[in-house]
Each structure stands twice: as structure tokens, then as C-alpha cells.
Amino acid sequence: MQGPASGELPPSVDGPFNVVLSPRKFRRIEIDAFDIRACSADVAAALFLAGETPIRYIERRLFGALGPVAFVRNMLPLSIGERLKRRDLRTMTLYDVLTQKLRVKIAEVRDEVEAVVAVRSVAKRLGIKTGTAILSIRRVYITAGDEPVNLTLLLTRTDRYKTSVRVRESAFD
DSSP states (O other): OOOOOOOOOOOOOOHHHHHHHHHGOEEEEEEEEEEEEOOOOHHHTTTTOOOOOOOEEEEEEEEETTTEEEEEEEEEEHHHHHHHHHGGTTTHHHHHIIIIISSSOOOEEEEEEEEEEEOOOHHHHTTTTTTTTTEEEEEEEEESOOOOOEEEEEETTSSSSOOOOOOOGGGGG
């Protein structure tokens, strides 16, 4: 098992969100789906949309030097999603595409992280056994106007993913 020796702190990653999750950290990004679908009630609630509203739906797999790192599903309102280009998502993070190419001003990123077990379809995409523990990250990008512009469901292998968070005193709630 790789990692710091007992009692050592792991090295931290510090920097803006788009640098920490840079595509340079991945060997390749494969896009498995890039289409328009009706959203579920859960997605509609997260994006402040009416049920069954059409959305841009994207599925990607992120690969590192050792193989699959994460399986990612993005759901965006069509007002934003129609402007996305599939080719951009092969070389840029969605955050970079939204902020740099589409000039969306993201004011906040809300994450919910939990440990789950991989179901068969996810395990196959991540190259692990069904029932293996993985991290599930539910991420919403919010604009300054409190408008959600993306819902990401990120499922990642625990042995190939690391995140660090730095909270400043003014952000304590």
C-alpha cells in the first residue's frame, strides 16, 4: 500500500479548484456520453428546474498513469449545456470550460462527499470489483446570483484520489 508512514501527514495540494483538478493530472479523459436527456426529479431539484426538463448529460472517465481514477456524470441546464463542445471536455475540466470558454462566473462550489460501495456498472468503469469502497462526490456549481449551473456526480477510486481543503477563518459557519 502506498502512502505516508504511520504518523506522517500526507503532502497537501494547495491552489484554486481548477488547478487542483487539472486535466494535466490525468493521462486521458474518455467521453462516454454527451447528449440531451430529460432530468430526474433529484437533478431537477438540484438545478432548480421543472421535472423532466431536458438537460445536457455528460459521462466521462478520467484515467491516470495506473488506469481509471474516476467516473463522472455532469448535468447542466440547457441554457449552459447547449453551449458546451464535446471536444473541449477531452482536454479541459468542466470548471475551466464554464469559466474560461463560456465566461460563467462561478461563485461557489458545494460538495457532499460520502463513502459508498461500487455497483457492477461503476466497478467495471473503474476497473475494480463490485462492492469495493469508493468515494461519491455530489458537486454543484453556483453562480453569484445563486443559480446552479452544474450538478456533478463523481465516483472515484479511493486508492487513486486525494483532495485537500483549506478553509479560511472568514468562511467558518
